[in-house]
Amino acid sequence: MHTQFDVIVVGGSFAGLSAAMQLARARRRVLVIDAKKPRNRFAAHSHGFFGQDGKSPADIVNEATAQLAKYPTAEIVTAEAETSRRIDGQFDVTLQDGRTFTAARIVLATGVRDELPALPGLVERWGTSVLHCPYCHGYEVADRRLGVLATNSLSLHQALLLPDWGPTTLFTQGAFEPDVQEQAQLDARGVVVERSSVVEVLGDVPHIAGLRLADGRVVDIDALFVGPTTHMASSLATQLGCEFDDGPMGKVIRVDELKQTSVAGVFAAGDAATAWANASFAAAAGVTAGIAVHRSLIFTR
Known part of the structure; x- marks a missing residue:
């Protein structure tokens, strides 16, 4: 050498x-x-x-x-x-x-x-059912129940893209609140906005069965997109x-x-x-x- x-x-x-x-x-x-x-x-x-x-x-x-x-x-x-x-x-x-x-x-x-948000169940699913780029992974989860875990205002962009791959829910996590114009864009794309925070990812790793919310409800989600x-x-x-x-x-x-x-x-x-x-x-x-x-x-x- x-x-x-x-x-x-x-x-x-x-x-x-x-x-x-x-x-x-x-x-x-x-x-x-x-x-x-x-x-x-x-x-x-x-x-x-x-x-x-x-x-x-x-x-x-x-x-x-x-x-x-x-x-x-x-x-x-x-x-x-x-x-x-x-x-x-x-x-x-x-x-x-x-x-x-x-x-x-x-x-x-x-x-x-x-660095992912400090949420139980995220890290062990990273790259499999917890994802970042829809262009890299969206096709593989197409027509399934998709979620966006907001980390900042750019999560709006992610949520507006994803309906081309499947039905999408935006979990705001208190990190982002759409204004009137942004809400209209989300409505036009059929994105559901959920304001109760996600507290846990459920299911057998590496799969996702659903997301537990702070108010006790469980939302059925198959893949979750996160901006790290x-x-x-x-x-x-x-x-x-x-x-x-x-x-x-x-x-x-x-x-x-x-x-x-x-x-x-x-x-x-x-x-x-x-x-x-x-x-x-x-x-x-x-x-x-x-x-x-x-x-x-x-x-x-």
């Missing part, structure tokens, strides 16, 4: 591997550091991703990793990157086991961590001094159209750098970052 690279990519899922592939094909020495803790590890299948519909996220990543490993200038290490710093125009990345690697550029594809709060899965962007923007679910790393962060030589792609969480978006962002990094090695010093 070498210690000096052109580029270090931290994160080996859809965004990171896409970035690394561009760099390996440009015959640059690229190291991918991956802790094997992708955000989508709780989902059994990935949907809506061109040419990969229905495959498990793990199978997609394993296949892409094997393809990348065939390029002689690419190396992959399974470990967690703990610290990073810039020294004399180069970037050091140190792993939890103490190994340190250096590169001229770094791509942060470190992802985010989801997101947190950076890694502190590397903060360590390197990257600036952040406030996204609808949490902070995201600030990048320009070429995925360059506010720190010269540091690029970011994937869920850590966008509020639009989607496998296709992540892969496309990784391609953009990989090409931009390669060009930066040639045209800027």
